[in-house]
Amino acid sequence: MAHDLHGFFYPTSVALIGATDNPLKPGTAILENLSHFKGAVFPVNPKHETLLGHRCYPSVAAIPDEIDLAIIALPAMLVEQEIDAVRAKGIRRVILISSGFAEAGEDGVRMQQRIGAKTKQMGIRVIGPNALGVYNTDNGLDSFFVSRERGARPAPGRLSIISQSGAITVILMEALARDGLGIAKAVNYGNRLDVDDADALDYFADDAQTGAVAMYMESVADGRKFLAAAKAFAAKKPLVIWKAGKQELGAAAVASHTATLAGKYGLYQAAFRQAGAVEAYGFDHVIDAAKAVALMDYPCVGNRLLIVTNGGGMAVAASDQAEVEGFTMPRLPDEVRTKLGGAFPTFFGKNNPIDLTGSGRNEDYYTALKEALPHYDAAIVIVLMGATTVTEDATKMIAQACHEAKKPVTCCILQGLGYTHEAMHALLKLGIPVYPSPERAVRALSALRKATKNREGCK
Amino acid sequence: MKTPKEIIAGALKENRTTLFEHEAKDLVRSVGVIVPRYVLVEPTDPKAVIAAGETLGFPVVLKAVSPDILHKTDAGAVMLNITTAAGLAASITTMKNMIKARAPQAKIRWFLIEKMMPQGLELLIGGLRDGQFGPAVAFGLGGVWVEALKDAVFGILPLNHEEMKDMISQTRAGMFLKGFRGSPALDEEAVHLVITNLSKLLDDQPGIKEIDLNPVRIYARGAAALDVRVVLG
Structure with a gap:
């Protein structure tokens, strides 16, 4: 039997209740975004005959077809009675876009509780309220009320996003689109009246399109349910979590030290550690780590790191960060030094880091990695595109060597305007995570190492 | 020795939400945690305090147990490494005075004499x-x-x-x-x-x-x- 959340991501027909052509209301952008959906769309609004080329229906009851999913974008006051209409139509899944519920004070809390009790009793599953809902690159389903001009959507890829915050969902997706990293699915559950963090993890654990999950959370709905779901997920696929709101205090401290020390964050850290998730420190890190775990197929099974560079300074910076992250940098084995001695000019650094200097050519990257990488667990490759002896074809050489050795590689191509920018995108397309600073490349590799450690079969 | 259930019920009956130190130690000892050997003595019976020290063997630790004292060290209710009976007798007087000065409201319920444990x-x-x-x-x-x-x-x-x-x-x-x-x-x-x-x-x-x-x-x-x-x- 399909997972309960499957119907939210793969409906055959969708009703948009509160569809409109008023650009200031969410129903307009949602209807536009639903034009990408490979399924039937039925706008509902008694004030319109047609909307955006669709026939518009005065009520859900008036729709002749069966409906799998209702997206409700009505003012909060109107939602409760609409649930009855949804129920009468036999719809079992609702995305509640509307805000003005638990996040908006006492009345909102009570209204949300009433809707929660009602839908539970009716057997209707709900995402939201105060949520963007779902985005699925597999069939174009997009319930977000942010237009594509205002929030770019990433191309199809292996990463899925679970986020408590709508704003973070949108900005993460735009950042991934900018960086050229695709996603599989995204869900923003908002006030989690019903569907929560753990449900989403449980669904993505068996979703064929999802290879890894990046998660943003401020709090969990149910700590123990979350821990169980995260543990099960991370045993199969990499899980990166960014927890914000770290300063929240725990239960009122009394006489014991334990409670004073706990705060809530300490318990979240315990849950992430026990689940086998990789904790991201913040916005940049969650993107960097997600990029590494979503793109890189090869597990990082140890901490022996190789660095290949064409600029000494950047390798020094990478080495510093490598030490912080617990990597070691053993010297090149003698036979590798001998081989590289035959292949390279005398002034190339044939140690670890291997320094190809400003004279290093594209194929030198391949030679260095081909000979040395099999002796290490992972490599950081730094390319300064300012050197005229390297071109964007260096990216192909690096990717080829990585795929031949089946060892993880993260790249650092500094900054990223014009020529450099294109080289970065070329590398990503070849499946190599690339970062604009040496520190970020190392930290991303470290995230991959942690994710590997936690996955069954990689231990 | 009382069972954990009895210890907790006893405290609740007295409307206490914290256990006395010896109760807390009995509680953890009942599940196998090692705690120092102790003797509990009425504060009005200094002779019994000395006897306790001799029974346990010096050096010992002297603590005052009071429902009014939350942080023992701050109130002067802990004295470590007492090596003789005379020292123990003197410590009782010192401690009583110290508590009177630092926590005048506090009533001492018992003295707890414990075996001094090695460093670690x-x-x-x-x-x-x-x-x-x-x-x-x-x-x-x-x-x-x-x-x-x-x-x-x-x-x-x-x-x-x-x-x-x-x-x-x-x-x-x-x-x-x-x-x-x-x-x-x-x-x-x-x-x-x-x-x-x-x-x-x-x-x-x-x-x-x-x-x-x-x-x-x-x-x-x-x-x-x-x-x-x-x-x-």
């Missing part, structure tokens, strides 16, 4: 119940280092052996347990046992809200909880 690495091992994550344990450097180094990490129960080791390895305390710059490795198994026993206690006694074993001294062989605090609720 001092850890904090604690337990709590969280609204979202349920029962959990805390682990890190204890004693005077708790606030200064904030070494504590948490573990959500139940913890298997591997998760327990992983939790310990996150801390500086974990590093010291392995032996550090020539100091011998300490009894990590004994640490595991304390955590396991504490977990069992939290599991069996839903009336315990928070529990602190601080410090727990760890030796090359064995471990002992020198102070125990329990909050009910």
Whole structure:
């Protein structure tokens, strides 16, 4: 039997209740975004005959077809009675876009509780309220009320996003689109009246399109349910979590030290550690780590790191960060030094880091990695595109060597305007995570190492 | 010895949400945690105090037990390393005066005389119940280092052996347990046992809200909880 959340991501027909052509209301952008959906769309609004080329229906009851999913974008006051209409139509899944519920004070809390009790009793599953809902690159389903001009959507890829915050969902997706990293699915559950963090993890654990999950959370709905779901997920696929709101205090401290020390964050850290998730420190890190775990197929099974560079300074910076992250940098084995001695000019650094200097050519990257990488667990490759002896074809050489050795590689191509920018995108397309600073490349590799450690079969 | 259930019920009957130190120690001892041997004496009976010291064997520790004193050290209610009967007699007078000065409201219920334990690495091992994550344990450097180094990490129960080791390895305390710059490795198994026993206690006694074993001294062989605090609720 399909997972309960499957119907939210793969409906055959969708009703948009509160569809409109008023650009200031969410129903307009949602209807536009639903034009990408490979399924039937039925706008509902008694004030319109047609909307955006669709026939518009005065009520859900008036729709002749069966409906799998209702997206409700009505003012909060109107939602409760609409649930009855949804129920009468036999719809079992609702995305509640509307805000003005638990996040908006006492009345909102009570209204949300009433809707929660009602839908539970009716057997209707709900995402939201105060949520963007779902985005699925597999069939174009997009319930977000942010237009594509205002929030770019990433191309199809292996990463899925679970986020408590709508704003973070949108900005993460735009950042991934900018960086050229695709996603599989995204869900923003908002006030989690019903569907929560753990449900989403449980669904993505068996979703064929999802290879890894990046998660943003401020709090969990149910700590123990979350821990169980995260543990099960991370045993199969990499899980990166960014927890914000770290300063929240725990239960009122009394006489014991334990409670004073706990705060809530300490318990979240315990849950992430026990689940086998990789904790991201913040916005940049969650993107960097997600990029590494979503793109890189090869597990990082140890901490022996190789660095290949064409600029000494950047390798020094990478080495510093490598030490912080617990990597070691053993010297090149003698036979590798001998081989590289035959292949390279005398002034190339044939140690670890291997320094190809400003004279290093594209194929030198391949030679260095081909000979040395099999002796290490992972490599950081730094390319300064300012050197005229390297071109964007260096990216192909690096990717080829990585795929031949089946060892993880993260790249650092500094900054990223014009020529450099294109080289970065070329590398990503070849499946190599690339970062604009040496520190970020190392930290991303470290995230991959942690994710590997936690996955069954990689231990 | 009273059962944990009886100890907790006894405190609740007196409308106390914290246990006296000897009650807290009896509680953890009942699940197998080692605590120093102690004798409890009425404060009006100085002769019994001396006798207790002789029974236990010097050196001993003198503590005042009072429902009005939350932080014993601050109130002058702890004196360590008392080596003779005469010293013990003098300590009682000193302590009474000190408490009168520092916590004039406090009534001394008993004197607790304990066997002085050898030095060792001092850890904090604690337990709590969280609204979202349920029962959990805390682990890190204890004693005077708790606030200064904030070494504590948490573990959500139940913890298997591997998760327990992983939790310990996150801390500086974990590093010291392995032996550090020539100091011998300490009894990590004994640490595991304390955590396991504490977990069992939290599991069996839903009336315990928070529990602190601080410090727990760890030796090359064995471990002992020198102070125990329990909050009910």
